[in-house]
Amino acid sequence: MSPDTGKPPNYSDILSEILASVDGSISTEELSTLILQKRPSTAKDPHAAALQKIRAEDGRQLVYLDGNHVLPLRLAYQGARYRIRLTKIIINKAALPIESCFHHYLPTWFNSDGIRLIDSQGKLILSKYLNIQHKEKKNKVEYQEAFIVLREWFRLKNLDSKDHILVTVENWEQGVFRLECERFKDQRMDLLADRNHLMADMLYKMLESAQRESILIQDAGATVYAKMPDKGGYPADHIFLIAHNDPRMTTDGWYIHYSDSGYSPLEKMFARTLGQSLLKAGEPFTKEEGLQIYRFHAQFVRKPSIWREVEIQGNQTLLDLDRILRKAFQHDPFDHLSGFSQRVVRTGIPRKRYREVDLGTVNPNEYSEGSEKAIAGLKLQVGDQLYYVYDFGDNLEHTLDLQSIGSMEIGVGYPREVARNEPKYEYCFECQKNGEQNVGNWICSTCSYKAQREMVLCEKCRSKHEDHYVDKFMY
Numbered sequence: 001m002s003p004d005t006g007k008p009p010n011y012s013d014i015l016s017e018i019l020a021s022v023d024g025s026i027s028t029e030e031l032s033t034l035i036l037q038k039r040p041s042t043a044k045d046p047h048a049a050a051l052q053k054i055r056a057e058d059g060r061q062l063v064y065l066d067g068n069h070v071l072p073l074r075l076a077y078q079g080a081r082y083r084i085r086l087t088k089i090i091i092n093k094a095a096l097p098i099e100s101c102f103h104h105y106l107p108t109w110f111n112s113d114g115i116r117l118i119d120s121q122g123k124l125i126l127s128k129y130l131n132i133q134h135k136e137k138k139n140k141v142e143y144q145e146a147f148i149v150l151r152e153w154f155r156l157k158n159l160d161s162k163d164h165i166l167v168t169v170e171n172w173e174q175g176v177f178r179l180e181c182e183r184f185k186d187q188r189m190d191l192l193a194d195r196n197h198l199m200a201d202m203l204y205k206m207l208e209s210a211q212r213e214s215i216l217i218q219d220a221g222a223t224v225y226a227k228m229p230d231k232g233g234y235p236a237d238h239i240f241l242i243a244h245n246d247p248r249m250t251t252d253g254w255y256i257h258y259s260d261s262g263y264s265p266l267e268k269m270f271a272r273t274l275g276q277s278l279l280k281a282g283e284p285f286t287k288e289e290g291l292q293i294y295r296f297h298a299q300f301v302r303k304p305s306i307w308r309e310v311e312i313q314g315n316q317t318l319l320d321l322d323r324i325l326r327k328a329f330q331h332d333p334f335d336h337l338s339g340f341s342q343r344v345v346r347t348g349i350p351r352k353r354y355r356e357v358d359l360g361t362v363n364p365n366e367y368s369e370g371s372e373k374a375i376a377g378l379k380l381q382v383g384d385q386l387y388y389v390y391d392f393g394d395n396l397e398h399t400l401d402l403q404s405i406g407s408m409e410i411g412v413g414y415p416r417e418v419a420r421n422e423p424k425y426e427y428c429f430e431c432q433k434n435g436e437q438n439v440g441n442w443i444c445s446t447c448s449y450k451a452q453r454e455m456v457l458c459e460k461c462r463s464k465h466e467d468h469y470v471d472k473f474m475y
Contacts, residue, residue, distance in 0.1 A: 009039065011039070011056075012057065012060075012061070014035055014038050014039055015031075015035065015053070015057055015061055015062075016061060018031065018034050018035070018038075019061055019062060019072040019074075020072075022075075023075075024071070024075070025065055025070065025071045026069065026070060027068055027069050027070075028051055028054055028068055028069065028070060029068070031050075031054055031070065032047055032050040032051055032054065035050045035053065035054070036050055054070065058219070059073075059216060059219030059222065060073070061073055063076050063219070063222045063223045063226045064223070065226060065227060071226045073107075073172070073222055074171075074173050075226075076172075076222040076223070076225050076226035077105060077169045077172035077222060077225055078169060078170075078171075079168065079169065079231060079232045080105065080168070080225040080231050080232075081166060081167065081168050081169075081231065081232055081233070081234075081235035081236075082105070082166075082167050082235050082236060082237065082238050082239065083164045083165065083166050083167065083182070083235045083236070083237055083238065084096065084101050084164065084166075084167060084238065085164055085238075085241070086159060086160075086161050086163055086164065086165065087161060088161050090161075091154070091159060091160070091161050093132075093147065093149070094149060094150055094151040094153075094154035094155070095130065095147035095148060095149040095150060095151075096147060096148050096150065096165075097145055097146070097147055098112045098115065098146045098147065098148060099145065099146065099253075100240065101167075101238070102115060102167075102175075102177065104217055104218055104221055104238070104239055104240055105169055105172070105221070106172070106175055107172065107173060108218065110175055112129075112146060112175075113129050113146075114174075114175050115175045116174070116175060116177070117150070117176075117177050117178075117179055118170065118176065118177070119178070119179060120178065120179075120180050122178070125150060125153045125179065126150075126152050126153070127149060127150050127153075128148075128149045129146060129147070129148060129149070130146070130148075130149050131144045131145070131146050131147075132144065132146075132147055153179070157181045159181060160184065162184035163181060163183055163184055164181075164182045164187060165180070165182070166179070166180040166181070166182050166235050167179060168180075168232070188234065191234045192236065192237070195233070195234055195235070195236035196236050196237055196242055196245075198228070199224055199228070199236050199239065200242050200243075200246040200248075200249075202223075202224045202227065202228065203215075203220055203224060203239075203242065203243055203246070203249065204246070204248050204249060206220055206223060206224075207249060207256060207257070207258065208346050208347050209346075213257055213258060213355055214255040214256065214257040215255065215257075216254065216255055216256075217239065217240065217243065217251055217253070217254060217255060217256050220239070220256060221239045240253065243256045247259060258355065258357075260357045261355060261356065261357045261358060281373075281377075282373045282374050282377025282378060283377045283378075283379050284377070285314065285315075285374065285376035285377050289314050289376040290313070290314045290315030290376050291313065291314060291315070291407075291408055292313070292314045292376065292405050292407070292408070293311050293312070293313055293314075293407065293408050293409075294311065294312050294313075294314060294375055294380065294402060294404075294405055295309060295310070295311045295403045295404045295405075295406070295418070296309065296310050296311075296312070296321075296400040296401065296402055296403065297309050297400070297403050298310060298328070298329075298388070298399070298400045298401075299399060300329075300398055301397035301398060301399060302397065305421060305424070306329075306421055306474055306475070307420065307421050308325075308328040308329065308417055308419070308420045308421075309403070309417070309418050309419040309420070310324050310325065310328060310415055310416065310417050310418065311414055311415060311416055311418055312324065312375055312414055312415035313375070313408060313414040313415070314374065314376030315374055315375075316374065316375055316414060316415060317370070317371060317373055317374055317375070318359060318360060318362055318370035318371070318373045318375070319362050319370065319371045319372070320415050321375065321415060322338050322340075322362040322388075323364070323415070324415035324416065324417065325338075325388060325390070326338075326364075326390065327417070328417045328420070329390070329396075329398070329474065330472055330474055331390045331391070331396070333364060334364055334365065335364070336364075336390060336391040336392070336393070337361050337362065337363055337368070337391070337392055338361065338362045338364075338388065338389060338390045338391070339358075339359075339360065339361040339362065339370070339388070339389050339392070340359040340360060340362070340387070340388055341356045341357055341358050341359055341386070341387045342356070342357045342359055342380075342384065342385070342386055342387070343355075343356060343357075343384075343386070343387055343399075344356075344357055356387060359373060359378065359386070360373055380402050380405075381402070381405075382402055382403070382404060383402065384402045385399055385400065385401050385402070386399070386400040386402075387399060387400070388400055423475030424475065425439045425440075425475065426439070426440050426456045426473070427439060427440055427456070428440045428456060428458035428461050429447075429455050429456065429457070430457060430458075430461035430464060431458060431461060438458040438460070439458065440457050440458055440473055441456075441457070441458060441459055441472070441473055442456065442458075442459070442462050442470050442471065442472060443455065443456050443457070443471055443472075443473040444456075444457055444465045444468050444469070444470050445468070445469040445470070445471060446465070446468035446469050446470075447465070454473075456473050457470065
């Protein structure tokens with residue numbers, strides 16, 4: 001029982017007590033048994049309940065090495081090494097910015113003014129904390145940045161802006177870091193590139209297998225260092241810098257996400273404020289690529305039996321593709337927005353899963369994000385799939401599978417429709433009441449909803465349902 005409340009200790013406190021005495025990895029089975037010894041459970045499956053509590057502490061108190069073994073967070077960071085690249089501002093101030101140099105290697109609850117820095121002999125480095133006011137004239141933004149001033153240590157080391165500071169996490173919980181100087185002449189850029197590449201691949205693998213399309217950078221860092229071979233070896237760059245510089249990823253300082261999608265609310269807010277687009281621009285392409293012909297098999301998501309095949313030239317745009325799709329599927333050519341995205345397979349997970357990469361919206365009446373984005377600039381390959389939505393109100397969804405990339409035909413105008421499904425005609429349900437069979441060209445959504453099946457009407461009977469919602473029926 002808790003001495004203060006008389007209530008049983010909560011699972012988080014029990015885990016904290018157990019993990020404090022662990023000096024290496026521990027199996028979830030053993031950890032579950034220890035938890036249930038300290039707090040017996042009345043759950044139908046106590047073991048499963050305990051495992052669920054352990055999973056809830058992932059990134060808070062522990063990290064998973066695999067599906068059955070965990071490591072306390074303090075040990076994941078213990079001995080982790082990284083480097084700080086010096087700038088003229090750091091040299092001139094003889095100070096290290098806390099946010100960009102130490103934040104991601106500390107517990108989330110840690111008070112930054114409690115950081116202690118030691119030298120290579122383990123002696124405390126004299127330091128003081130200073131808040132510096134910054135002003136950005138361009139965006140008229142003022143903010144404070146916290147620094148650790150190390151004037152005497154910088155003077156003794158006589159640091160140059162090309163030198164690096166190597167950092168070792170001595171005690172993650174207490175915020176103790178060991179600093180060393182690496183001169184420019186001693187830097188092994190080949191080893192550094194290898195270490196950065198290794199960490200970037202580990203981060204990207206975690207991103208690909210994440211439940212959502214983002215990972216918390218501090219949780220990711222703990223997992224990377226826990227699984228990294230020789231984490232005390234030649235130091236890689238700061239984990240933020242690695243995620244920021246890898247073309248597959250980006251980070252807002254809190255989360256790592258895909259560089260071509262999954263932007264954070266903060267990034268979206270800033271982009272809207274500045275009138276900027278977060279969408280990736282189309283890639284440059286050659287004249288030959290611009291003349292290639294892309295053949296797509298397009299079909300309704302909700303009714304795949306209705307399909308069209310269209311061809312479009314590489315130097316034509318999403319606006320051109322939108323126009324031929326509207327014509328082929330009988331969508332209004334002058335009304336409603338539409339939008340394109342690319343479906344990208346996510347690797348690193350047992351079952352096939354996709355993420356959506358936004359390519360842009362198309363407005364038939366004015367310029368929009370996708371208006372000038374060329375098909376060849378998307379760098380598609382046969383087998384790739386686009387996702388097309390017409391009318392964001394009704395959300396008429398289509399998939400576009402790229403069937404082939406070939407040469408253009410002389411004397412043919414593009415884009416064009418080249419094939420469509422054989423129509424399976426349905427007859428007007430009003431006419432059938434009188435024993436007649438007339439092909440239905442309209443669908444009454446009101447009657448279809450009531451009957452829970454498609455109720456189609458011919459042109460003559462359409463007027464009988466003028467007070468209902470009636471739309472064009474497609475074959």
